[in-house]
Amino acid sequence: MYGHGFGLLFLSCVYGEEEDGDRRKRLEGILTRAVEFTGKAQSSKGGWYYLSRTDGGDMDEGSVTITQVQALRAARNAGIAVPKGVIDKAIEYLKRCTTARGGVIYSLSNGGPERPALTAAGIACMFSSGEYNSPLPKQWFKYCVNAIPPLGQGGGRLGHDEYTHYYFAQAMYVLGDDGWDKLYPGSKGDDRLSWSKYKKATFAFLVKGQNADGSWTSSNNWGFIGPIYASAVALTILQLEKGTLPIYQK
Secondary structure, eight states: OHHHHHHHHHHHHHHHHOOOHHHHHHHHHHHHHHHHHHHHHOOTTSOBOSSOHHHHOSOOBHHHHHHHHHHHHHHHHTTOOOOHHHHHHHHHHHHHTBOTTSOBEEETTTEEEEOHHHHHHHHHHHHHTTOSSOHHHHHHHHHHHHHOOOTTOSSSOOTTHHHHHHHHHHHHHHHTTTHHHHHSTTOOSTTOOOHHHHHHHHHHHHHHHOOTTSOOOOOOSSTTOOHHHHHHHHHHHHTGGGTOSGGGOO
16 A cells, blocks of 8 residues: 555656647546546545555555545546545544644554654645644644754664655745744743744754765665665655655645
């Protein structure tokens, strides 16, 4: 389901930019079937798992769920019909995964502690879904203030920090420099977040950490992650302001 979700996201962005009529028609058919597959793969709890519900049991997991939500948003933005009920169930799932402290847990089926990475991903997906005023991002941002320091300011590399900042950077970019005041009118103090402050620290860290061959080194918390993944994440973050892909455009 990870591969399917990111494939759907990518092809939806391609479809939105494709000008060749025959290729657009072919992509429309592929995307329509892909959205149908995603809907059938959704668990009864509203989330998704590593395998489709029809193939691997009725399970759920937060990171796979978030991948599907963002992909479905991209498909809808491109003009592909996405059943509202599928999105509503997914948002309700993320709401049920949110603790009293505002963090998102790993799974409703298996429980687990709050995960900063999943919480950041939740914000990015809600913003991608157009839910800018939902109470969920407000809860999640409050949790992330202390849970996710800018890259390079957390006393060294943190576990899963590529995944975390892939999504947190998207959330911060959409937040901008005045979004915090809109979410929390009248707020004061050091807990105020802004894109410019995040960008200054994170971009400096990424530029400094680039290897001589142009790549970036992963945090090595996942054995299967190497420089290609780390470099792709770094480049995505550094180019967010270009708005090249439709899903990253404000």
